[in-house]
Amino acid sequence: MIDLRSDTVTRPTPAMRAAMAQAPVGDMQYGDDPTLNALEERVAALLGKEASLWLPSGTMANQVALRVLTRPGDDVLIASEAHSAWHETGGSAANAGVQCTEIPGEGLFTAADVRRMAKPQDSPVLPLPPTTLVQIENTHNRHGGRVFPPAQVEAICATARELRLATYLDGARLWNACAVTGQSHATACAPFDLVMVAFSKGLGAPAGSILAGPRDLISRAIRQRRMLGGAMRQVGMFAAACDHALTHHLARLPEDHANARRIAQRLAACPGVKIALDRVETNIVVFELESARVDAPGLVQGARARGVLINALGPTKLRLVTHLDVSGADCDRAAAVLVEILDGKV
Numbered sequence: 001m002i003d004l005r006s007d008t009v010t011r012p013t014p015a016m017r018a019a020m021a022q023a024p025v026g027d028m029q030y031g032d033d034p035t036l037n038a039l040e041e042r043v044a045a046l047l048g049k050e051a052s053l054w055l056p057s058g059t060m061a062n063q064v065a066l067r068v069l070t071r072p073g074d075d076v077l078i079a080s081e082a083h084s085a086w087h088e089t090g091g092s093a094a095n096a097g098v099q100c101t102e103i104p105g106e107g108l109f110t111a112a113d114v115r116r117m118a119k120p121q122d123s124p125v126l127p128l129p130p131t132t133l134v135q136i137e138n139t140h141n142r143h144g145g146r147v148f149p150p151a152q153v154e155a156i157c158a159t160a161r162e163l164r165l166a167t168y169l170d171g172a173r174l175w176n177a178c179a180v181t182g183q184s185h186a187t188a189c190a191p192f193d194l195v196m197v198a199f200s201k202g203l204g205a206p207a208g209s210i211l212a213g214p215r216d217l218i219s220r221a222i223r224q225r226r227m228l229g230g231a232m233r234q235v236g237m238f239a240a241a242c243d244h245a246l247t248h249h250l251a252r253l254p255e256d257h258a259n260a261r262r263i264a265q266r267l268a269a270c271p272g273v274k275i276a277l278d279r280v281e282t283n284i285v286v287f288e289l290e291s292a293r294v295d296a297p298g299l300v301q302g303a304r305a306r307g308v309l310i311n312a313l314g315p316t317k318l319r320l321v322t323h324l325d326v327s328g329a330d331c332d333r334a335a336a337v338l339v340e341i342l343d344g345k346v
């Protein structure tokens with residue numbers, strides 16, 4: 001199978017497994033895990049933040065961040081179809097008690113949108129839920145791995161500060177964004193109060209995300225992590241995988257981007273396929289079927305029968321993601337399979 005359902009499907013490489021097996025470990029909750037401590041220090045420095053905190057998943061990192069930066073009843077401005085609003089099974093409402101207001105558009109938004117859509121925090125008469133947080137997803141998953149232009153991010157965060165809103169970056173794929181913009185990770189994270197990066201996506205580790213920010217916010221995040229059941233013990237084995245991924249898999253991300261682009265170009269030539277090639281910037285390809293021979297579930301099924309796995313995001317919308325475990329040749333083969341089905345040749 002050529003598995004393009006997500007970049008989370010990668011398996012640890014033999015070298016990563018060896019690093020995990022050899023890692024010195026200790027009890028995380030006593031602060032005794034040397035491999036974890038070293039990783040948290042390394043990542044805080046890389047992201048230019050005072051402190052950082054490992055969590056088992058990106059979802060938990062997003063939920064912890066919401067609980068640290070908001071209060072129940074608050075309103076959060078968030079990109080359309082953001083992960084926190086669409087893929088955390090209602091966790092943002094259940095865990096943090098917030099409502100997410102999606103900013104219409106295609107994953108990106110502007111400082112003017114924030115100014116227009118932020119509800120006042122101290123409205124004297126109207127019973128408005130106060131907006132207290134702006135969240136950016138970079139790259140944006142459901143909108144095809146789009147990269148937020150750095151100047152736009154800076155303007156949004158400056159406006160947020162002016163309006164007394166906190167700022168949070170869901171940077172599960174910040175690594176991919178920086179590979180495109182050429183920005184350092186620290187510069188990309190500088191405008192935000194709290195940031196999250198994930199190791200289990202394009203970097204290929206089996207688990208782990210890190211929240212980074214000022215020490216006081218990270219201290220509060222430690223309590224929230226425990227409340228949500230994320231305080232684990234000998235996590236050094238996972239930390240070793242994350243550290244290995246950072247050292248060995250970061251520099252190769254442009255390969256995934258090139259592979260995604262090659263598939264997208266083949267799809268764009270198919271009649272009935274709608275795809276904005278200029279938006280295929282990283283490792284995610286989202287496309288729509290318009291008057292094609294099959295619908296999205298039909299294409300998923302047909303591709304599976306021929307050894308290619310992709311995901312339907314809706315009746316006519318599909319997503320495929322390139323990663324460490326698929327080569328250029330695999331991607332060419334996958335593109336050929338999809339094109340044959342769309343051309344009605346099978």
Ligand SMILES: Cc1ncc(COP(=O)(O)O)c(C=O)c1O
Binds near residue numbers: 062139
């Ligand atoms: C943008 C984004 N944020 C957060 C997450 C959640 O990460 P996890 O699957 O580790 O919970 C994902 C997962 O794909 C994601 O794409």
